[in-house]
Amino acid sequence: MFGFIKEKLNKAYQAVTKKLASLFTSKPIDQAWLEELKVILLAADTGPIITNKIITYLTKQMKAQSLSGQQVHDLLVAYLQSLLPPPGTEQQPIISLIVGINGSGKTTFIGKLAHKYAHDGKKVLVVAGDTFRAAATDQLAAWTTQSGTSIHIGKPNQDPSSVVFEGCAQFAENKFDHLIIDTAGRLQTKTHLMQELAKIKRTIHKRLPEATIHTWLVLDSMLGQNCIAQARQFHETTKLTGLVLTKCDGTGKAGFLLNISHELSLPIVYITFGEQVDALASFDSNRFIEELLKS
Secondary structure, three states: OOOHHHHHOHHHHHHHHHHHHHHHHHOOOOHHHHHHHHHHHHHOOOOHHHHHHHHHHHHHHHHHOOOOHHHHHHHHHHHHHHHOOOOOOOOOOEEEEEEOOOOOOHHHHHHHHHHHHHHOOOOEEEEEOOOOOHHHHHHHHHHHHHHOOEEEEOOOOOOHHHHHHHHHHHHHHOOOOEEEEEOOOOOOOOHHHHHHHHHHHHHHHHHOOOOEEEEEEEEEHHHOOHHHHHHHHHHHHHOOOEEEEEOOOOOOOOOHHHHHHHHHOOOEEEEEOOOOOOOEEEOOHHHHHHHHHOO
């Protein structure tokens, strides 16, 4: 299932995986080895905080006992896996509130997610909650037509919370399985826009108090460490439940996900690559680490 790591993230991980594979098999495990590992991890965009945690952990293990390259490899795999919490179990009915900055790939992700749910035989309603960008509604309408899913569209410049309230009512009345809500892209530094997101979430809770709500932050993999500040601010405002990584066919290395996921205890739910409607994959943290370190 996770062959896409090598196929679709080839640009991002090829150099890193080759260097790591060589490091575990061809060099003595000593202080110089740890320094080289540190350089490789930083090149993978893991950032100084997580990288130092990894090096500190391995240093303690190596001081306590003599370890082979394979043993250190296994310790590193287990430690990295511990940094990435597993995704939660989905329950029915499911509401997915999709948030993120402008250009992160929210609309495209929603189109792919709607297609996935429809392909699984679910009845899907998409709410066009971005009432400020007409193109966003047009894009969503095109995606839902392609996947055969339903869409609720408000009036131009209608209050987003009002549109979401109407969508929630339609969701409940017509017994949909999934409700996917688009929101306008916004910079995490714009306080009034972030407060609008909080209002949207309160509206959902008010109209559908018993429903399971996922609040997923869409992150552009090309932005690297810049995504960390985004995640902190969105999480503070909307209490995120998961992360989505987009544009994974580029050159971003995505090591920053270790920082975000560990610091905020948030699972990475999906990744996307390419423009095809089925270019979407569920994220498996254990398989991700295995592929990253595989020789």
